[in-house]
Amino acid sequence: MLIFNFHHVEKRILHPERKHITISPQGLSRFIRTLRLMGLTIVSMRDVLASPNPTQNSTRQVLLTFDDGYRNNLLEALPVLEAEQCPATVFVLPGRFAGTNAWDQGHLPEAERDQLLTLEEMKTLAQSPYITLGSHGMLHRDMTQLGDDDIRFELHESHRILSESFGDAYLPVFAYPWGNYSQRVVELMQDSPYQYAFTVETAQWRPGCNPYLVPRYSAYYRDGNPAVLIAKLLRHKLLFA
Numbered sequence: 528m529l530i531f532n533f534h535h536v537e538k539r540i541l542h543p544e545r546k547h548i549t550i551s552p553q554g555l556s557r558f559i560r561t562l563r564l565m566g567l568t569i570v571s572m573r574d575v576l577a578s579p580n581p582t583q584n585s586t587r588q589v590l591l592t593f594d595d596g597y598r599n600n601l602l603e604a605l606p607v608l609e610a611e612q613c614p615a616t617v618f619v620l621p622g623r624f625a626g627t628n629a630w631d632q633g634h635l636p637e638a639e640r641d642q643l644l645t646l647e648e649m650k651t652l653a654q655s656p657y658i659t660l661g662s663h664g665m666l667h668r669d670m671t672q673l674g675d676d677d678i679r680f681e682l683h684e685s686h687r688i689l690s691e692s693f694g695d696a697y698l699p700v701f702a703y704p705w706g707n708y709s710q711r712v713v714e715l716m717q718d719s720p721y722q723y724a725f726t727v728e729t730a731q732w733r734p735g736c737n738p739y740l741v742p743r744y745s746a747y748y749r750d751g752n753p754a755v756l757i758a759k760l761l762r763h764k765l766l767f768a
């Protein structure tokens with residue numbers, strides 16, 4: 528199975544910092560259509576969790592994910608996903624509802640930070656039959672730098688809030704902030720409510736993979752060009768694996 532990881536969906540790249548984590552709405556639409564034209568099937572996270580062995584016979588299956596929960600996911604990504612009838616999972620930060628990406632504060636001035644979804648906006652997003660939510664932790668902290676209590680807080684508290692706030696629209700899946708994890712973090716995952724945790728390793732999700740180290744390919748504006756996306760699929764042997 529191929530898993531792609533997006534962040535921002537915006538008509539224009541508003542800041543050079545975001546160049547490698549932004550795709551345009553039109554690009555996202557072309558991305559989805561290109562995958563389907565190449566004979567790939569975009570599956571939902573619900574399908575993945577319902578399957579006893581999601582990686583078996585799944586080389587033609589694709590999963591789309593979005594990290595952080597930016598407001599543009601509601602304003603720009605959702606209309607595309609609905610028009611294309613395409614499922615996706617958004618990994619959100621319940622410790623930062625209505626906040627900004629303050630974890631990038633070393634790079635961006637205050638006024639140029641990105642708005643995260645409010646709780647109400649997230650509820651609107653999660654009402655779509657094409658959207659499921661997962662946890663990105665509470666505060667977007669680097670989990671490799673945290674002690675056990677803080678790791679547990681990021682894992683369990685975010686799960687508790689998201690379960691209570693979103694019911695069935697939330698699924699027990701986790702995406703590590705920046706894709707960072709350590710052996711200890713993966714150990715503590717064993718006692719967590721999560722069924723899968725996602726990294727940003729560039730690889731296919733194959734049988735035998737640790738469920739708490741599921742890899743994802745990063746996707747951004749260039750992949751909205753069908754020729755670039757097909758070349759990427761071929762380069763990584765994603766089409767005929």
Ligand SMILES: [Zn+2]
Nearest residue numbers: 594595704705
């Ligand atoms: Zn993130």
